[in-house]
Amino acid sequence: MQQREEKQLDAAVESLASRVAHVKNALHSFIYKLENEYERLTWPSVLDNFALLSGQLNSINKLLKNEKTPSFRNQVIIPLLLSPDRDEDLAKLTEQRVPVFSHEIVPDYLRTKPDPEVEEQEKQLSVEAARIGPEAAQKQIQTLNKLCSNLLEKLNNPRDDRDSESAAIRQNKPSFNPADTNALVGAVAFGKGLSKCRPPGPVAPGHPGQGPMMSGGPTLQQVTIGGGSNQQAGMGGPVAPQQQGQPGKMPSSIKTNIKSAHPYSR
Amino acid sequence: MEAPPVSVMPVTGGAVNMMEYLLQGSVYDQALESLLHRLRGLCDNMEPETFIDHELVYLLKGQQGNPFILRARRSLSHPTSPWHLRYLGQPEVGDKSRHALVRNCVDVAASHSLPEFLNEMGFRMDHEFVSNGHMFRKGAMKIVVSKLSRILVPGNTDNTERLSLSYLVELSVLAPAGQDNMSEDMRSFAEQLKPLVHLEKIDPSKQRH
Numbered sequence: 200m201q202q203r204e205e206k207q208l209d210a211a212v213e214s215l216a217s218r219v220a221h222v223k224n225a226l227h228s229f230i231y232k233l234e235n236e237y238e239r240l241t242w243p244s245v246l247d248n249f250a251l252l253s254g255q256l257n258s259i260n261k262l263l264k265n266e267k268t269p270s271f272r273n274q275v276i277i278p279l280l281l282s283p284d285r286d287e288d289l290a291k292l293t294e295q296r297v298p299v300f301s302h303e304i305v306p307d308y309l310r311t312k313p314d315p316e317v318e319e320q321e322k323q324l325s326v327e328a329a330r331i332g333p334e335a336a337q338k339q340i341q342t343l344n345k346l347c348s349n350l351l352e353k354l355n356n357p358r359d360d361r362d363s364e365s366a367a368i369r370q371n372k373p374s375f376n377p378a379d380t381n382a383l384v385g386a387v388a389f390g391k392g393l394s395k396c397r398p399p400g401p402v403a404p405g406h407p408g409q410g411p412m413m414s415g416g417p418t419l420q421q422v423t424i425g426g427g428s429n430q431q432a433g434m435g436g437p438v439a440p441q442q443q444g445q446p447g448k449m450p451s452s453i454k455t456n457i458k459s460a461h462p463y464s465r
Numbered sequence: 466m467e468a469p470p471v472s473v474m475p476v477t478g479g480a481v482n483m484m485e486y487l488l489q490g491s492v493y494d495q496a497l498e499s500l501l502h503r504l505r506g507l508c509d510n511m512e513p514e515t516f517i518d519h520e521l522v523y524l525l526k527g528q529q530g531n532p533f534i535l536r537a538r539r540s541l542s543h544p545t546s547p548w549h550l551r552y553l554g555q556p557e558v559g560d561k562s563r564h565a566l567v568r569n570c571v572d573v574a575a576s577h578s579l580p581e582f583l584n585e586m587g588f589r590m591d592h593e594f595v596s597n598g599h600m601f602r603k604g605a606m607k608i609v610v611s612k613l614s615r616i617l618v619p620g621n622t623d624n625t626e627r628l629s630l631s632y633l634v635e636l637s638v639l640a641p642a643g644q645d646n647m648s649e650d651m652r653s654f655a656e657q658l659k660p661l662v663h664l665e666k667i668d669p670s671k672q673r674h
Contacts, residue, residue, distance in 0.1 A: 374492055374493055374495070374496030374660070374662065375492045375631065375662050375663065376493065376631060377663075379491045379493075379629050379630065379631035380490055380631070381667070383489075383491050383628065383629055383633040384489050384667045384669060386613055386628055387613065387633065389534075390522060390591055390592030390594075392628060393593070393615055
């Protein structure tokens with residue numbers, strides 16, 4: 200019976216020590232990050248570190264609550280020998296944190312009760328709680344629970360509402376226009392709007408846009424003329440023969456067409 | 466769609482038949498900055514590359530209905546670089562579920578005498594434009610965000626006028642024929658650019674009318 204308890208105690212202490220070592224390592228790396236890399240640190244990574252610590256603390260709690268763990272409250276640690284001399288073995292064990300096992304460190308490291316100030320505060324709080332009376336306390340508990348659940352609901356559910364709001368906002372500011380896409384693809388694929396044979400329409404006034412005239416020969420542009428794209432507004436039929444006529448007349452017809460088929464007037 | 470006669474087929478000389486997988490979209494000028502930021506984050510980490518290119522499209526009219534098209538491209542920002550000549554075939558109408566436009570693609574480099582050579586061969590320049598913008602890479606995928614400008618006086622690339630208030634966004638991959646899994650990767654990349662820009666398969670022949 201004794202042996203089993205001893206074995207259980209040993210196992211529990213060992214696993215507790217290993218989990219505490221994990222927490223220590225996590226804290227160590229977190230502090231290092233905070234001290235040295237604070238310029239590059241982002242809030243999500245800080246949150247990750249906190250989450251890691253919280254998970255580790257949780258696992259320690261679970262271990263302590265485990266049925267197989269004997270109650271540590273029943274164990275007592277009594278220092279047998281205190282000396283102000285430096286103890287090398289202890290220093291090595293604790294990575295130079297506790298070089299001396301003396302009267303100064305005992306109250307901190309072997310403490311089982313809370314600090315005196317904390318104890319005072321706890322006593323005051325329990326006096327206060329007793330003074331209020333059970334019904335008032337119950338009411339306060341209920342209000343707190345209701346507030347918490349309301350907040351949780353707000354955080355969890357209207358993600359849908361928020362999404363539809365943000366979707367509406369996004370719709371008000373579209374970042375692309377399918378008509379433009381089609382126009383650009385047409386231009387790249389077969390020169391819609393780009394032919395040497397100047398189509399009437401999107402020509403800036405003041406740029407005569409006269410180049411060597413098309414000396415005949417079928418072109419891609421003429422294939423699209425039959426299709427009636429909006430550049431042809433007001434000017435049916437093949438464009439080339441007209442341009443081979445009087446170049447001087449072009450400016451006036453271009454101007455009228457600009458009014459009717461200007462791509463930028465949206 | 467009848468195939469052009471053998472005399473007009475590009476000579477590949479035993480090399481692997483390369484296909485170009487393409488998705489296209491556009492984005493307004495105001496949204497360009499956000500798109501560039503997003504691409505800088507998503508794509509391979511390298512200095513963002515800008516380019517100014519002048520592309521000329523040459524046509525060879527045969528006896529059949531459809532002319533043979535070659536695209537010649539030169540860099541205006543690196544005037545001494547060689548010209549780039551490209552042939553793009555008709556889009557493959559295979560699988561409707563394939564997410565990207567697939568077409569045969571042959572690329573070669575050429576010297577600066579390319580325009581004269583093509584003219585001597587019988588090609589006539591149909592149209593030209595200036596494209597300038599940014600290029601990003603992610604693995605095998607190439608993303609090009611460019612604004613197209615019309616050349617007002619043929620041959621004069623300084624005097625240009627923008628074609629539209631949007632930038633053209635193209636996602637392309639060059640891969641040997643038969644590798645259809647690229648279109649899946651392209652589609653998942655395109656998902657990450659929504660809702661700024663919708664990259665989709667746009668059939669150019671539908672844009673004619």
